[in-house]
Amino acid sequence: MSEQFSNITDEDLLKEKGKIQYNKTVNATLIGFCVGIFIFSAVNNGFGFFTFFPLLLTYPFIKNGQKIKALSLELARRKLYNLHTVLRESGNLQIEKCILIFH
Template sequence: MEEKKLNELTNEELLVLKKKSKSTKVINASIIGFCVGIAGYSLFVAGITWPTIFPLLLAVIAYKYLGKNEKAVDAELKSRNLS
């Protein structure tokens, strides 16, 4: 969500978004763990090759971009003193 939309939400809607973010944390961690696991297996079997590097790049991208909305919701809750 954009900052503009987060500012327009009510306190209750923000708290609901925060509760939903708990399940997305598990999904994001699973995606990152899966990518790291594939990279580890590929490293063990074939050494440093493209199949080793690609999942690590995906894990970094997932870590960087999947938590953005969660951080924005946390910042908005903190600005409203709801956390």
């Protein structure tokens, strides 16, 4: 995924960075909505195809989250974005602690 962003100019990457926070919020909201529908359907109707259908809809949102992470790492690689922030947002605390120790 990162090779997709390696050919883009710095200016275009910074424009994409502006969309990151909005995309994260929308993804989290839609994933939560789909999981909520799954739970509601499972409690009321039991398990069936339409119970699991909302979970199938979450796959594109999860893939979009991976794209956002790849964009953040490319920004950090080009030193256009703070690496500490990227690691904190990705939830990779072990690497973050190692960088803080050696930094």
